[in-house]
Amino acid sequence: MADAFWLIPLIPGASALVLLLFGSRMSRRGVSWQGPLAVLASFILSIAGFVRLAQAGPGASGLAKTLLPWIASGSFVTNFAFAFDRLSAVMALVVTGVGLLIHAYSVGYMAEDKAYARYFAFLNLFTFFMLVLVMASDIVLMFVGWEGVGLCSYLLIGFWFDRPAAAKAGMKAFLVNRVGDAAFIIGLLFLLVTVGSSSFATINAAPAAGLIGPGLATLIAILLFVGATGKSAQIPLYVWLPDAMEGPTPVSALIHAATMVTAGVYMVSRLSGLFAASPAASAVVAWTGGLTAVYAATIALVQTDIKRVLAYSTISQIGYMFLGCGVGAYAAGMFHLVTHAFFKSLLFLAAGSVIHALGGEQDMRRMGGLKKHLPVTFPVFLVGALAIAGVPFLSGFFSKDTILAMDFAGHHYVLYGLGLAGAILTAFYMFRLVYLTFYGDPRLPETHAPIHESPRTMTVPLVILAVFSALAGFVGLPVLLGEKANLFERFFKGAFGQEVHHLAASTEALLILAATLAALAGIYLAFVFYRRSPGLPARSAARFPRLYRLLVGKYYVDEAYNAVIVRPLIRGAGEVYTHFDLKVVDGALNGSAAAARGAGKALNILQSGLLRDYALAFLLGVIIFLGVLLL
Amino acid sequence: MIPPLAFLLLAVLLFGLGVLAFFVKKDLLTQFMAVEIMLNAGNLAFLALAKAFGRAEGQALVLFVITVAAAEAVIGLAIIVLVFRQRRSIRTDELKDLKG
Numbered sequence: 001m002a003d004a005f006w007l008i009p010l011i012p013g014a015s016a017l018v019l020l021l022f023g024s025r026m027s028r029r030g031v032s033w034q035g036p037l038a039v040l041a042s043f044i045l046s047i048a049g050f051v052r053l054a055q056a057g058p059g060a061s062g063l064a065k066t067l068l069p070w071i072a073s074g075s076f077v078t079n080f081a082f083a084f085d086r087l088s089a090v091m092a093l094v095v096t097g098v099g100l101l102i103h104a105y106s107v108g109y110m111a112e113d114k115a116y117a118r119y120f121a122f123l124n125l126f127t128f129f130m131l132v133l134v135m136a137s138d139i140v141l142m143f144v145g146w147e148g149v150g151l152c153s154y155l156l157i158g159f160w161f162d163r164p165a166a167a168k169a170g171m172k173a174f175l176v177n178r179v180g181d182a183a184f185i186i187g188l189l190f191l192l193v194t195v196g197s198s199s200f201a202t203i204n205a206a207p208a209a210g211l212i213g214p215g216l217a218t219l220i221a222i223l224l225f226v227g228a229t230g231k232s233a234q235i236p237l238y239v240w241l242p243d244a245m246e247g248p249t250p251v252s253a254l255i256h257a258a259t260m261v262t263a264g265v266y267m268v269s270r271l272s273g274l275f276a277a278s279p280a281a282s283a284v285v286a287w288t289g290g291l292t293a294v295y296a297a298t299i300a301l302v303q304t305d306i307k308r309v310l311a312y313s314t315i316s317q318i319g320y321m322f323l324g325c326g327v328g329a330y331a332a333g334m335f336h337l338v339t340h341a342f343f344k345s346l347l348f349l350a351a352g353s354v355i356h357a358l359g360g361e362q363d364m365r366r367m368g369g370l371k372k373h374l375p376v377t378f379p380v381f382l383v384g385a386l387a388i389a390g391v392p393f394l395s396g397f398f399s400k401d402t403i404l405a406m407d408f409a410g411h412h413y414v415l416y417g418l419g420l421a422g423a424i425l426t427a428f429y430m431f432r433l434v435y436l437t438f439y440g441d442p443r444l445p446e447t448h449a450p451i452h453e454s455p456r457t458m459t460v461p462l463v464i465l466a467v468f469s470a471l472a473g474f475v476g477l478p479v480l481l482g483e484k485a486n487l488f489e490r491f492f493k494g495a496f497g498q499e500v501h502h503l504a505a506s507t508e509a510l511l512i513l514a515a516t517l518a519a520l521a522g523i524y525l526a527f528v529f530y531r532r533s534p535g536l537p538a539r540s541a542a543r544f545p546r547l548y549r550l551l552v553g554k555y556y557v558d559e560a561y562n563a564v565i566v567r568p569l570i571r572g573a574g575e576v577y578t579h580f581d582l583k584v585v586d587g588a589l590n591g592s593a594a595a596a597r598g599a600g601k602a603l604n605i606l607q608s609g610l611l612r613d614y615a616l617a618f619l620l621g622v623i624i625f626l627g628v629l630l631l
Numbered sequence: 632m633i634p635p636l637a638f639l640l641l642a643v644l645l646f647g648l649g650v651l652a653f654f655v656k657k658d659l660l661t662q663f664m665a666v667e668i669m670l671n672a673g674n675l676a677f678l679a680l681a682k683a684f685g686r687a688e689g690q691a692l693v694l695f696v697i698t699v700a701a702a703e704a705v706i707g708l709a710i711i712v713l714v715f716r717q718r719r720s721i722r723t724d725e726l727k728d729l730k731g
Contacts (some may be wrong), residue, residue: 417666604730606731608730609726609727609728609729609730610723610724610727611662611723611726612654612723612724615653615654617652619650
C-alpha cells in the first residue's frame, strides 16, 4: 500500500474537483461523507508510507515517484514528481491527521451554512495543495503547492465574502503574501540559475559541492526566508494573520494554525543544507523567530477577541519553530511544528465550540463562567492551554524545551532569554484567556439564547486532539533520559544539514526546571490578575497608559504600513488612473476610433451613388491597367 | 476573302460604340443594350482570331458567352422592370440612393 503513496495528494484533489463541479447538486449528506473520507484515505496511505519508512531504519532513502514530465529546457528538467521521505512523512501525517479531524469537526460547525459544498471543496483543495507542498521532490513543484495553499487561504478567509471585513481580510492576506512570494521567486530563480537543478537533494548538496558560494547562499536563503515570513506570518509580514480570523473557525485551525502557516518552517527544514551553509542567514532566521515569539506574545496579552489571541499566539509559536531551525535544531523545530499542530488546532476548534455555543460571540469581555455550560469544551481547552503554556509532561513542554535547550547548547544565550520570556508571556495570555472565558461571573447579556454544548461531530475531534496534545510530547523526550529517548530526533537522524550538539545532563535538568518555572510563573500571574484580584488589569492599564495603548494598538504596525505603503500606493494608482489610464490609454483608443471615422468621412465623397461615376472609374482603371501591360 | 484584321477592326469599332453609348445614354435599358453590344464585339473578336489561327476554342467560347449573355439578359431585364415598377423611372442619374 505504501507504493501508492503518490495518491496521497491526488485523492483530496480529485474530491475537490468533484465538489467544485457537482457539489451544488449533491446532497448535504453526500458532501459530509465525501470531504472527510477523501482525507481519511490519504491519512491511511500516509500511515502506510510512514510505517514503511520507520521499518526501513534510519538513513534509508524515502519513496519517490515521477508522475509526468513537466519542464525540459536544455539541461534543466523538472517533473511532476513526488517524494515521501522522513520530513514529508511527518508533514503528511500532520496534514492528513489533523486535517481529517478538522473536516469531521466542520461537518458540525458548518451544518447551517448555505455554501456547504463550496466549503468542503475549498477545504479538500487546500489539503491537496498542502500535500503537494510537502511531498514535492523539487522546489518548483513545492512552489506550486506553496502558491496553491495561499490561494485556498484567500478563498477560505473570504469564505463569507458578503461580509466586507472578510473579503478585505482575504485580500490583505493575499497581498501581504505576494510581497513575500516576490522575494521567494527571486531567490528561487537565483537558486535555479546557480545550481541548475530544482531537486532538493541537489540543492542541499550544492554548498558542500562548491556550486554556491557562501555569499550567494546567504542571499538566496534570506530571499527564500522572506517568502517564509509572509507565509508563516513572521515579522515583518505577520499583519495578515490576525485579520485572517474572519474566516470560519475550522479554517483558522487547519490553515492558520496547524498546517499552511508552518509551511515556512517546513521549507527552511527542507532546505536545511542551504540554510546550514550560511550562518548569517541562519542567524536571520533565528533572530526573526525569537523576536516574533516575544513580540506577538506581548500583543496577545491585551487582545479581547478570543480568536485573535490565538492568532497572535500562533505567530509567536511559529517564531519558536524558526528559533529552533535558525540555530540548526531542525528536528526540534519540526517537533514543535507537530505538537503545535495538535494543541493549536485543539485550541482553535475549542474556541470555535465556545463561539458556536454562544451563537457567534467572540469577545471575551462578554464571556465568563462558561465552565459549567460546556462540560466537554472546557476540559479539552484546558489541556490545550496547559500544553501550549509548557506545563510539564504535556506536548508543548517537551517541544518548547527542546528548542530552548538547543539555543542554550549553541551558546545563543540572548535567543534563549527571548524564548524563556516568550514562554512566560505565553502561559500568561493563555490563562488570561481561560480565566476570562470559563471562570468568573457570566458577562453575557441576560437576553442571550441558552448556551448549549456542541454536537458530537465537533466534540469527538476535540477529545482526540486533546489526547494527542497531552501525549504527543512523549515521542520527543529530553536526551536526559537516555540517548534513545528522543524518538522524534532519532527518526530524523541524518535527514538535516546540521547535527546538533547535546548538553550535559545537569545543565539540561536546570533548563527544564527554568522552563517549568517560566510556565508556572505565567499561569500564576494570570491567576493573580484575572482570578484573585479582578480589578488589577484595569489598574495596571491605568498605571501604564502609554504601554497599554501601544499594545492594544498592536504597536500601530498596521497604521504604519497603511501610511507608508498602502496609502501612497493607492494615491499613486489614482494618479496613474487620472493621468495615464484616462489620458494615454483611453486617449489612444478614442483617437484611433476618431481617425477611422474621419477617414470614412473623407472617402465617402468617392461613393456618389451614380452609375456613371463608377463606370468611369472602371474604364479609367482598365485603361491604366492596359497601358501598364502594353508599355 | 476578307482579312481577319477587318473583323478585329469591326469588333473594336463596335466595342467603342458600346462604351460611348454607355456613357452618353442615361436610361438603364439603353445602357444595358450598350453592354450587350460590347459583349458581342468581344464575340466577334473571338471568332476573328479563331478563324485566323484555325482553332476551335474561340468558337466554343463564343457559344458560352452567348449562353451566359442570355441568362444575364433575363436577370438584367427583370431587374430593370422591377426598378421601373418601384421608382416609375429608370434614369440612372436619378437612381443614386445607394451610397453612404
